[in-house]
Amino acid sequence: MTMNNVGRPTAPGAAATASGHTSLTGARGLLQDEPLIFELGGWDKTGVDFDPPDHDAYDLGDLVRTAPIGIPGLSEPETLRHYVRLSQKNHAIDLALYPLGSCTMKHNPRLNEKMARLPGFADLHPLQPQSTAQGALELMDRLAHWLKTLTGMPAVALTPKAGAHGELCGLLCIKAAHEAAGNGDRRRVLVPTSAHGTNPATAAFVGYSVEEIAQTADGRVDLADLEAKLGPDVAAIMVTNPNTCGLFEREIIEIARITHAHGAYFYCDGANFNAIVGRVRPGDLGVDAMHINLHKTFSTPHGGGGPGAGPVVLSEALAPFAPAPWLVHGPDGLELVEEARDQAAQTFGRMCAFQGQMGMFVRAYAYMRSHGSDGLRQVAEDAVLNANYIKAVLSAEMTPAFPDGPCMHEALFDDHWLEGTGVTTLDFAKAMIDEGFHPMTMYFPLVVHGAMLIEPTETESKRELDRFCDALLALARAAKAGDVERFTGAPYLAPLSRLDETMAARKPKLTWRPEHATPLAAE
Numbered sequence: 001m002t003m004n005n006v007g008r009p010t011a012p013g014a015a016a017t018a019s020g021h022t023s024l025t026g027a028r029g030l031l032q033d034e035p036l037i038f039e040l041g042g043w044d045k046t047g048v049d050f051d052p053p054d055h056d057a058y059d060l061g062d063l064v065r066t067a068p069i070g071i072p073g074l075s076e077p078e079t080l081r082h083y084v085r086l087s088q089k090n091h092a093i094d095l096a097l098y099p100l101g102s103c104t105m106k107h108n109p110r111l112n113e114k115m116a117r118l119p120g121f122a123d124l125h126p127l128q129p130q131s132t133a134q135g136a137l138e139l140m141d142r143l144a145h146w147l148k149t150l151t152g153m154p155a156v157a158l159t160p161k162a163g164a165h166g167e168l169c170g171l172l173c174i175k176a177a178h179e180a181a182g183n184g185d186r187r188r189v190l191v192p193t194s195a196h197g198t199n200p201a202t203a204a205f206v207g208y209s210v211e212e213i214a215q216t217a218d219g220r221v222d223l224a225d226l227e228a229k230l231g232p233d234v235a236a237i238m239v240t241n242p243n244t245c246g247l248f249e250r251e252i253i254e255i256a257r258i259t260h261a262h263g264a265y266f267y268c269d270g271a272n273f274n275a276i277v278g279r280v281r282p283g284d285l286g287v288d289a290m291h292i293n294l295h296k297t298f299s300t301p302h303g304g305g306g307p308g309a310g311p312v313v314l315s316e317a318l319a320p321f322a323p324a325p326w327l328v329h330g331p332d333g334l335e336l337v338e339e340a341r342d343q344a345a346q347t348f349g350r351m352c353a354f355q356g357q358m359g360m361f362v363r364a365y366a367y368m369r370s371h372g373s374d375g376l377r378q379v380a381e382d383a384v385l386n387a388n389y390i391k392a393v394l395s396a397e398m399t400p401a402f403p404d405g406p407c408m409h410e411a412l413f414d415d416h417w418l419e420g421t422g423v424t425t426l427d428f429a430k431a432m433i434d435e436g437f438h439p440m441t442m443y444f445p446l447v448v449h450g451a452m453l454i455e456p457t458e459t460e461s462k463r464e465l466d467r468f469c470d471a472l473l474a475l476a477r478a479a480k481a482g483d484v485e486r487f488t489g490a491p492y493l494a495p496l497s498r499l500d501e502t503m504a505a506r507k508p509k510l511t512w513r514p515e516h517a518t519p520l521a522a523e
Contacts (some may be wrong), residue, residue: 034082118362147292190226
């Protein structure tokens with residue numbers, strides 16, 4: 001280990017505070033303790049000075065404030081330090097590998113962020129005349145072209161704001177298509193047991209009843225059970241491919257064939273498109289509708305309160321029912337058709353107020369252009385390679401849920417290897433926090449007992465994968481060696497130790513009040 005002349009490395013394990021040593025300030029070394037902004041005080045000050053108003057506010061009537069606004073006053077350095085300290089308490093993809101399976105927490109290139117901040121994109125207003133936004137509309141048109149090319153589908157709806165919103169879009173298109181054909185009595189949707197939870201929820205929201213499709217022992221759709229449940233009242237099936245177990249549905253073309261033979265549509269959950277982009281075109285597999293999470297496959301930011309983007313590609317049968325607005329080439333350039341007329345005469349309507357999320361479109365398009373078609377193909381190849389590497393390395397101590405054959409973009413383990421140790425999947429995940437890693441997805445999919453779903457994505461190097469695997473292997477050996485205390489009380493080194501998550505879910509504290517505040521009657 002190298003070091004400078006005036007320091008020495010902390011001894012391994014010393015950070016575990018085994019001696020019981022705690023600082024007097026609540027800080028951990030250079031990591032500052034930080035209360036809520038409301039607990040910082042400063043109610044009688046502000047970081048800026050305002051001149052007294054020249055006029056009174058009589059014209060505001062009873063809207064005039066009669067009590068303090070209740071916002072703490074901080075100087076600019078205090079404000080900056082507060083949020084920097086808070087950021088140090090969060091895990092982020094910029095800090096270490098983010099192994100959440102089924103979520104594709106991949107690196108967001110800074111080039112994308114720079115492009116999204118360009119004048120003309122960052123300062124667009126949705127109500128400005130279309131003639132003044134031709135560049136933005138052209139970018140949307142090119143993005144749509146790439147999405148259609150990569151999926152082999154003839155149409156795409158850009159407006160959906162997330163994966164679940166895309167599911168809603170696809171099912172509304174399917175519903176509209178059935179009603180237009182006089183098949184409005186089709187009221188069932190079939191969903192595999194390993195499906196993302198949004199699939200049955202979306203189907204129910206649209207008004208369909210949901211029925212499960214069984215899973216085979218090797219983690220794929222049970223074709224016999226699917227065929228037995230298909231019938232004249234089935235509107236659609238919803239299948240994720242690659243599925244939530246990290247496996248490619250080998251019978252996907254046959255699934256599409258028998259679905260169409262029964263007059264139903266095939267909705268594909270495209271959350272895992274990152275595993276096959278540039279390699280497989282869903283349209284060639286018989287898919288009728290598929291949402292694409294731009295934050296998963298094309299590197300736009302994931303979460304954070306949104307807004308996101310979940311475009312939906314549609315087959316020729318469903319394209320006429322796509323939601324407004326439609327982006328079309330008109331005599332004066334590109335235009336948005338926002339009413340049910342001309343090409344959009346059969347649209348089922350609007351899904352949101354405007355045209356989609358421009359910032360996400362720019363980021364996704366920048367990612368596509370910087371990779372090119374060959375680079376996007378490599379994205380899928382590297383994502384699958386990384387996942388299989390993790391599966392192979394961790395199998396030395398952990399048990400893969402489906403050991404036979406390769407996985408796709410994520411490696412799934414069960415808790416069989418923890419039997420008799422006194423350590424649970426949750427304990428193991430909490431101990432990962434002490435090692436500097438965000439836990440993997442736990443207990444999902446539900447079809448695998450004690451599931452641990454790990455997705456490294458293509459953005460991680462072998463060095464980072466080895467660092468991650470070394471930590472998990474060391475923890476696994478500690479669990480098997482009987483070091484139960486390391487796990488049951490973890491995390492020891494996080495800003496907060498293990499929380500009562502059940503109580504937090506049942507009695508969440510959503511607002512802050514001073515300790516001396518009088519409780520409300522409802523409390």
